[in-house]
Amino acid sequence: MCGIVSLYNKRNVPVDQETISSLTRVILHRGPDDDGFHLADNVALGFRRLSIIDVSGGHQPFYNETKDIWIIGNGEIYNYQELRNWLIDCGHVFQSESDIETILHLYEQVGFDAPKHLRGMFGFTIWDGQKKLLFGARDHFGIKPLYYTETADSIAVGSEIKSLLELPGVKREVNPTSFYHYLTFQYVPDPATMYQGIYRVPPAHYFVIKDDQITLQQYWEAKFTPDESKPFSYFVEGTREVLLDSVNKHRVSEVPRGAFLSSGVDSSSIVGMLRTFEPVKTFSVGSDIPGYSELDYARRTAQYLGTEHHEVIVNAQHYMKELPRLVWHQDEPVADPSAILLNFVAELASEHVTVVLSGEGADEFFGGYNIYREPHSLRMFAHMPGWLKSSLRSFAEKLPDHVKGKNFLIRGSKTVEERFFGNALIFSEELKAQVVTENLRTSANYRSPWTITEEIYKRASEYDDVTKMQYLDIHTWLRGNILMKADKMTMANSLELRVPFIDTKVFEFAATIPTKYKIANGTTKHVLREAMKDFLPPEIKTRPKLGFPVPTRHWLKNEFYKWAKEIIFEAKVDHLINKAYVLYMLDEHREGHGDYSRKIWTILIFMLWHQIFIEQKYSFEPFVSPTVEIRRKKNASMQQIG
Template identity: 55%
Template structure:
């Protein structure tokens, strides 16, 4: 929807208005329709608007009746009309039709507990002038980003890190602990960022800054709570919940559409949308992907569902040309090639719609990743004594790497807590020590298992499948999936909505037993059964692709020279051994081993370092030509 920034001088001095204007100028792409500011002594707020609801009355920052409370808000509240009626019954009066104003009055009525009543995606900052208190909050799943930094002099927040970097004196130093974890996960796990002294506010948390005190508190706990019911109960219930979620996620006063990949998640969203209105769908594919591409599958699904469909094919050359700017938009290195795919499909959509619905979150909630089936294949190891299990792992170490059976024994010898770090696992601790130039233990850094361990501890009595989903829900989902979804769509001034990541959908889906999530030899069994009658059989049974990028091939061919040059020219000799990484690249090129994901992680990190730390490349936040065409067309249509 928008972009927000704020600055609170904790010394009681007046907020520097130039700082707020500079911070807001870095996120024009998030809101090309309007800009707004509010200053109150030591406090400054800034806002960039992408108009979605109440196009004429949604200016921010917004205030209450006596102007004692001000808000900047990014997101959408899907139950705001019901909440508005309740608040009016309590005596509150409204001057706009926006969901933003509902949050202000909820805060007046319930204080910081107002967040527990919100159904939607959000990141907001509220300034309570009477209390001289700043209140920040982020939604349950982390759909909308919120970054902050503070010291004894000030506290600042923003939708994107690049805004915080406009504050004089803010460090651009690499957080080495974050780098160590990035090499494991392919993203920086929350609450850290790759910048020392800048943090993410975790999902389902709020922050209160008042006087010398800064307090961060969790306000909601996502949990799987299976119940005993026949599978038909869950199949029928999921369809009912999804229908209602798609309906409320449609709420907007601007054109909307949907991303369509080859799988069941996005196809289900499109099918449910099509029950309510004509739908525009968008897909991206890549040259060199091989086999039946995402585009061909999506075209067939679009034909069957009867959508107005558009797609585009991206070449290796164009991918590389756009890559630096897209890394700039990400703020942090995220070594997920599909992040760039999301940028291109968002760019395609941006000329035609302002809002897109997509299928993110279905895999984490319903059990969709193939890796979730691993506990079933390794179940035989559960019957072995721990000593024997460990012994098999020791034997596996002797077996030459690449020999059949070695990986099976290695993984089977470990518990799920020891072997599963989330959907992406790049470098092991042992391999990182081969080329990283610092010792994390000597520096007092936590290990990746410390990060995952606290989540496993919270579900220690659950089955292994639930443990894996729970970990992904709290790490992979906000750190990779939702981060790239927000940044790549907002880079194109498009708002992404995710009906699967709805509080009511989750609270129902969380009751599905693991035996129904994975059943009949497939993943997401209940979801597939729920939408079976809405979609062609081949769609409900198709394996997940998700805008696949041929990174493996490109790093051997079209992108090899680029990768070699950026690694070879690295000046970070105090951080890692680039010769080791170049060796991985050569092995990959020659087909000795597939190191594509590891190499890509280093390449993206180095590109990020050039842009944000060395600042050898610079970019300007602005409205794209395609978005300008969309806005012009909407303006003309409104007055014709």
């Protein structure tokens, strides 16, 4: 696990060492163990290393036998041993045991098809001195981040936006369209970012930089292929088999491992399966507010599974103290309060291990979100004629908000494409009109959230409604929220996070499960629960999904209220946000006249991000967490004992 930066000079001028060093230095937290550079022609590669595989010999960049093809990479390739053996048989000579070097020789063998052969998480760049091009790719689901930007002089690609911001000529400007979409989704959907002129390399895409231009190409697509001919037992047994294989593959490392543990099926399943292979250290986080902590359940699960368990409790003061630094680590605003909470359990884990396994992706692959049950609850509307649905909607919209059943009628009269924008829908279009300034509302930058979801729904047009929702979440929520916070908050603590559910082999099997076996028996991800029942305490197997509860609703009425008012007044965003309406929501929330916590938090995180990155009110130096030094000393002591 590492951080990478690549720089291509369009004027065919050699890149200065200090320039690439400055772009690499700012992501010290992603790789505190080592750095490495390669400068050739008009290209520079910069690398920060967190040592996981081939600790002694895995220094990057790697090069081929003739030293005219070089690679830097971030991530882990879980099938690298099989690929390595095949490539050796093909005549390739390796200089290390590193999985990243395998990608280099794979590129020599199959060219731009290399990413198709990889099983794992990755973002990498290859300089091909023979063909004078930069080639790189991002993994199938977007587990690892990869961004790019272009100036008059250069094209830059990196693991984090903060590296690109160090490049002369890159402007710190808000993308107004991204701001609009952020208000809907609580993150900025691919391929845009919150910055004008900075973009993500989308998951399952590779890029080529040649002749002063960057082009992108998709190399893989997630497709659901439900098999109605197989019995329920087939999918239960197959799920157990493919997940055990994935967990085993995700164990590869030369450093200590552990796992995050909440109170739900997903993380508990990972720990239960991992426990069949080795002793496990587990890590949990909770709040000090009653009703907002799952630590009791996690503790009992750890005891049942026999793990070495560690936990941390976070209060409002601790959360608030760390918030600015963690928004800096995120690069762009993500208004998921649990993203910040994730940092604290990552910090705890980093004292003990270098790698953690976690349960992200199970909901999207196996049908776990409670909202996926909605098509079943709305089935009475499925065969109604369009005119009747339209009449019901018109009638319901005229009802007072407090009338029971109003929202049910409105949602039932809409298609899934009309009502579902993913797991978060923060501001409706009507409320956006209240929150943004009039100048922004009437500008040409406005884009409906339909411009994001419409194309995705078109590709899923043949699926049933539940599968459409899964497909949309895989292409928006999973990559934009879940995986982004997982990467940024763990790497802030120099900790590698691995997600065995988010694996191409796992998805290929999960994609064959019919909806009738995913949403069944009054619950979600029914197949997964049955497949994992032998690994879990009985109380966890049937537990509904709770997520990562954070008491922002409570804190905004109390501990965070004064801070919230201050940031609303101080942030220089009057050209974007109607502050009077935000203050109105804050006071209405405090007085208990409505729950505006998600909406207020979305605005506050954007304002704080704006102060950090646009106004540059805060300054953060490259930083390695003290817990990493504690871990290093422990590891060194263990090695001496060994």
